[in-house]
Amino acid sequence: MRNEVRQRRMAMGLSQQELGRALGVSRQTVNAIEQSRYDPSLPLAIRMARYFGTTVEEIFHAD
Template sequence: MRNDLRQLRTAQGLSQQELGQALGVSRQTINAIEQGRYDPSLPLAIRMARYFAKTVEEIFHVD
């Protein structure tokens, strides 16, 4: 599954650490999601979408 997390994060000038803290996860989790090595749980995907004022479908793209 592709995602636009890195683009959204960098557009807001956030580090992986800062985004992880805001969402209650580790920097490593943010990195793994951005790299496509880990798909977030539904609750985490929803928190990300709310954080960036997007829908889950606008951030995550099923190939």
């Protein structure tokens, strides 16, 4: 699954650590999601979408 987490995080000037803290996950989790090595749970995907002020579908794209 492709995602736009890195682009949105960088556009907000956040580090992986800062985003992880805001979402209640580790920096390693943010990194794994950005590298498409880990698909987040639905609750985490929803938290991310809300944090970025968009929808899950706008951030995550099924290949």
